[in-house]
Amino acid sequence: MLVAIGTKNPAKVKAVKDGFAQENAHFIFKSYKTESDVSEQPFSDEETAIGAMNRAKCVLAISGGDIGIGLEGGVMETPFGLALTNWGALATSTQPPIIAGGERIILPESIAERLRSGEELGPVMDDYSQREGIRHREGAIGIFSNGKITRHDMFYHVVRLLLGQWQYQNGFD
Ligand SMILES: O=P(O)(O)OP(=O)(O)OP(=O)(O)OC[C@H]1O[C@@H](n2cnc3c(O)ncnc32)[C@H](O)[C@@H]1O
Numbered sequence: 461m462l463v464a465i466g467t468k469n470p471a472k473v474k475a476v477k478d479g480f481a482q483e484n485a486h487f488i489f490k491s492y493k494t495e496s497d498v499s500e501q502p503f504s505d506e507e508t509a510i511g512a513m514n515r516a517k518c519v520l521a522i523s524g525g526d527i528g529i530g531l532e533g534g535v536m537e538t539p540f541g542l543a544l545t546n547w548g549a550l551a552t553s554t555q556p557p558i559i560a561g562g563e564r565i566i567l568p569e570s571i572a573e574r575l576r577s578g579e580e581l582g583p584v585m586d587d588y589s590q591r592e593g594i595r596h597r598e599g600a601i602g603i604f605s606n607g608k609i610t611r612h613d614m615f616y617h618v619v620r621l622l623l624g625q626w627q628y629q630n631g632f633d
């Protein structure tokens with residue numbers, strides 16, 4: 461079965477491969493750069509989830525795969541501050557997309573202010589941590605959880621939720 465992944469981001473690609481790895485079925489993976497057709501920095505749960513679904517549908521269409529997976533990161537305002545929010549989607553040609561959300565934490569106010577004024581989380585995190593490519597590695601969630609939950613860990617959970625829902629809906633044991 462061909463699983464098409466709608467990103468070239470290594471943290472996301474590895475999360476998908478690891479998420480499918482413990483199954484008995486044989487999966488082949490291909491990754492493609494896809495557009496999420498939402499803002500570069502999604503600013504709500506809804507926009508982030510739509511971005512994930514768009515990526516999943518797009519990668520399914522361009523790959524001819526059996527399953528398309530889209531993962532999208534964003535932020536959302538809450539009564540407690542600006543939260544990280546992450547969504548994943550699994551698309552097939554026969555059913556509406558399945559979605560699942562990731563773990564959330566509140567960002568420090570200094571980071572939140574920069575995002576509210578229009579900056580993107582990726583570059584802001586690199587600037588904050590004085591390192592390059594945080595979004596390809598542990599991500600903001602990894603930095604602010606002291607490495608306890610990385611971007612890979614978080615998206616791995618999302619992928620397990622997607623795969624499990626797909627199996628449940630299709631009568632797998
Ligand atoms: O190549 P793609 O798949 O697009 O991966 P990405 O890292 O750009 O991830 P998203 O598009 O899903 O994320 C939307 C924006 O939020 C940023 N972002 C999201 N989660 C992040 C995290 O945990 N750490 C750093 N930046 C993050 C990211 O850099 C983008 O500016």
Ligand SMILES: [Mg+2]
């Ligand atoms: Mg992106």
